[in-house]
Amino acid sequence: MKPFGRIEWDKRRPDARDPYIVKRVTWSWLTAELVQIRPTELEYRVKADVAYLALHDFLRADGETSIDGRIRSTLLDLQNTLTFVPAGSYVEGWNRFKSRTSSVVAVHLSHLASDSKATDISGVPPSLYFENESLRATLLKLRSVLDGSSINDPAYAETLGLLLLWELRHAANPLRSQQESVRGGLTAHQLRRITQFIDSQISSDITISDLAALVGLSQFHFIRAFKESVGLSPYQHVLSKRVRRARELLSNHNLSLSDVAHAVGFSDASQLNRAFQKSIGITPTAFRRETASDSS
Numbered sequence: 001m002k003p004f005g006r007i008e009w010d011k012r013r014p015d016a017r018d019p020y021i022v023k024r025v026t027w028s029w030l031t032a033e034l035v036q037i038r039p040t041e042l043e044y045r046v047k048a049d050v051a052y053l054a055l056h057d058f059l060r061a062d063g064e065t066s067i068d069g070r071i072r073s074t075l076l077d078l079q080n081t082l083t084f085v086p087a088g089s090y091v092e093g094w095n096r097f098k099s100r101t102s103s104v105v106a107v108h109l110s111h112l113a114s115d116s117k118a119t120d121i122s123g124v125p126p127s128l129y130f131e132n133e134s135l136r137a138t139l140l141k142l143r144s145v146l147d148g149s150s151i152n153d154p155a156y157a158e159t160l161g162l163l164l165l166w167e168l169r170h171a172a173n174p175l176r177s178q179q180e181s182v183r184g185g186l187t188a189h190q191l192r193r194i195t196q197f198i199d200s201q202i203s204s205d206i207t208i209s210d211l212a213a214l215v216g217l218s219q220f221h222f223i224r225a226f227k228e229s230v231g232l233s234p235y236q237h238v239l240s241k242r243v244r245r246a247r248e249l250l251s252n253h254n255l256s257l258s259d260v261a262h263a264v265g266f267s268d269a270s271q272l273n274r275a276f277q278k279s280i281g282i283t284p285t286a287f288r289r290e291t292a293s294d295s296s
Contacts, residue, residue, distance in 0.1 A: 004031045004050050005108030012041035012094065023146050027154050028209050029110045030161040034146040037102040045092040051109040051121055052085040053164060055139040056129070058095070058102030065093030067126045080136060081129040084168065087111070089126050105143045109161060119165035119220050134167045151271050155235040158208040162220050185229035190215040194226070198238055202245055203265050206238050238265075243279045246272060250288045257284055 009020060019040035024033040037058065046052050056078040066072045068089050075081075085091045109121075142160050144150035186194070193214050198206060211234055212222035226234050242264040249260045261272035269284075276284045 004029070004110050005046065005048065005052060006031070006033065007035060007054075007104070007106055008045045009035075010043040012043055025146060025152065025157070027157045027161070028207055030157070031108040032142045032146055032157070033104075033106050034143055035104045035106070037097055037104070039097050039099045041094065041096045043092075043094040045090065046085065046106075047090045048085040048087050048108075050087050050111070051124075051168075052083075052091070052106065053109065053135070053139070053168065054083045054104055054106040055136055055143075056081050056083070056104055058104075059098045059100065060095045061098050063093060063095040065091065065095075065128060067091045067128055071126060071128050073128050075129050078129060080131065082127070082132060082135055082139075083129060084124065084127045086122065086124060086126055091126075091128070105139050105146070107139065107142060107161065107164060109165060119162060119169065119218075121165055121168045124168050124171070132167070132171055135164065135171065138163050138167060151239075151275055152267065153235065153239070154205045154207045155211075155238055158219065159223060159233060159235050162208070162223060166220065184225065186215060186225050191229060198241055201265075202241060203263050205265070208234060239275055240279065242266065243276055246276060246284065247280070247287065250284055251291060253288070253292070260284065 004026065006024065007022075011019060018038075019042060020035055020037040022033055022035050024031060057080065058078055060076050060078065063076075064072060064074050065083075067083075067085055083091060138160055141150065142157070145152050145157060145160075150156075194211055197211065197214055201210075208219045208223065211226075212219045215222065217225060223234060226232075226237070230237055232240070245264045246260050249255055249263055255263070257269040257272060261267070261269045264272070266272045266275065273283055276282075276287070280287060282290070
């Protein structure tokens with residue numbers, strides 16, 4: 001899938017060797033990237049055809065950043081600071097990174113026409129090096145997906161993206177979130193359609209977009225209605241069904257852990273291990289060994 005956006009980097013010292021590493025993942029309407037940077041000097045630019053939000057974790061010895069050539073900063077301590085650039089604007093600058101590994105977690109968010117009211121951030125102004133704990137916490141969750149310490153699941157990534165949109169909208173106008181009423185839960189018919197779809201597609205990627213379209217709701221309102229009805233977010237519900245199905249398949253010793261992982265929608269055995277241990281408390285291998293000894 002083609003990325004919606006990216007940070008463009010240029011070395012200021014041509015002899016610098018591999019000064020940064022980028023890991024980038026694109027889901028249905030957002031792209032996230034993790035950039036890890038060694039001590040060096042770099043120029044960078046983002047032309048925001050879509051909204052851009054970044055979390056910085058570095059110190060610079062020198063540098064300057066600007067948005068649209070107007071909003072400027074020479075701040076040196078950029079640890080835990082955020083930058084937001086709306087679609088149609090751009091951010092650019094240069095950094096002389098200090099002698100430590102530096103990082104940037106960035107997300108490029110395309111417009112959701114189906115969710116224009118709840119996730120419309122067109123009125124959010126550009127902001128350079130601000131602090132917001134809610135946005136920071138959500139971006140750190142996306143970082144864990146990118147660095148492999150969390151599960152790369154499309155439904156989870158979309159949920160985090162929607163949360164970022166809501167938090168950005170709330171940060172720009174805190175009264176909005178209080179004024180917007182929460183709709184009721186899903187009907188029994190809607191829940192039945194969702195359950196049947198998840199069961200039939202458990203071995204495939206299941207996105208929030210797919211589930212919301214089934215019941216004719218925007219993604220943002222679907223997540224809230226689903227949680228009100230079930231008590232879990234759609235992602236948590238799908239994950240629990242994957243683990244439950246994995247428990248059943250582990251009784252078949254002809255299936256490898258990789259076979260089981262793919263059969264229930266995980267990309268590999270390591271993702272199955274991580275989700276299974278978090279949910280059940282033991283690894284799939286230990287669970288298979290225990291069930292085998294119980295049946296003997």
